[in-house]
Amino acid sequence: MFTITQREDGEIVLTGRFDASRVADADAVLDRVTSTCRVNMKELDYISSLGLGILLKTQKRLKTSGNELILTHMNKLIRDVFRIARFDTIFKIEEA
Amino acid sequence: MERNFKKTIASLDGVFTFLEGEFARHGPDPATAYALTLAVEEFFTNFVKYNPESDHDVTLGVLVEGEALVVRLVAHDVNPFDVTATGPVDVSLSLDERTPGGLGIHLSRHMLDDVRYEYGDRRSTITLVKRLRP
Numbered sequence: 352m353f354t355i356t357q358r359e360d361g362e363i364v365l366t367g368r369f370d371a372s373r374v375a376d377a378d379a380v381l382d383r384v385t386s387t388c389r390v391n392m393k394e395l396d397y398i399s400s401l402g403l404g405i406l407l408k409t410q411k412r413l414k415t416s417g418n419e420l421i422l423t424h425m426n427k428l429i430r431d432v433f434r435i436a437r438f439d440t441i442f443k444i445e446e447a
Numbered sequence: 448m449e450r451n452f453k454k455t456i457a458s459l460d461g462v463f464t465f466l467e468g469e470f471a472r473h474g475p476d477p478a479t480a481y482a483l484t485l486a487v488e489e490f491f492t493n494f495v496k497y498n499p500e501s502d503h504d505v506t507l508g509v510l511v512e513g514e515a516l517v518v519r520l521v522a523h524d525v526n527p528f529d530v531t532a533t534g535p536v537d538v539s540l541s542l543d544e545r546t547p548g549g550l551g552i553h554l555s556r557h558m559l560d561d562v563r564y565e566y567g568d569r570r571s572t573i574t575l576v577k578r579l580r581p
Binding site for chain 2: 368371397404410411431435437441
């Protein structure tokens with residue numbers, strides 16, 4: 352089960368398993384983001400390379416206008432994936 | 448244990464449920480389970496994308512060999528295509544230069560102890576190995 356929602360304050364909340372079958376769900380929300388916003392991963396259990404690709408695509412688009420995704424509340428397993436992919440150098444990651 | 452899955456992205460939920468059941472039997476730590484799950488997703492989706500000539504199911508098997516947990520994915524009646532043979536990904540590139548291509552294989556190689564491709568009898572086999580103890 353994967354959910355992606357954007358709260359009234361703009362924060363995006365990811366929960367569950369972000370895998371290749373959820374790319375369209377994520378795209379539908381992230382493609383609408385036009386300014387800097389936080390992505391809360393507190394209840395995200397898993398992200399694969401396809402999920403990372405969607406975040407990368409969004410970050411590249413936002414950076415062209417001086418904006419960015421800021422990732423928060425990432426669990427240790429996902430943090431390790433970001434470290435191995437060196438995505439920790441291209442995203443601001445706020446500790447839980 | 449082995450199970451067959453229809454070669455479509457929609458099978459992923461069933462693949463994950465199968466893996467969770469196998470991991471519950473074999474008891475890997477969370478990092479090992481995560482690494483194998485990520486790699487299985489990567490190579491299963493590659494079978495879906497790069498072997499359109501066959502609509503045969505993909506066989507997924509999980510077993511303990513010595514001190515390692517081994518997962519095998521087999522695509523049947525396909526032409527050879529070694530999805531593990533891509534070159535290294537330069538993860539030091541800037542955001543502007545980064546692309547998602549090859550990221551899944553990069554992660555699999557770094558998170559697992561071995562990733563192998565074999566071809567024979569019109570079957571492509573990917574073997575993923577993760578030691579259960581360091």
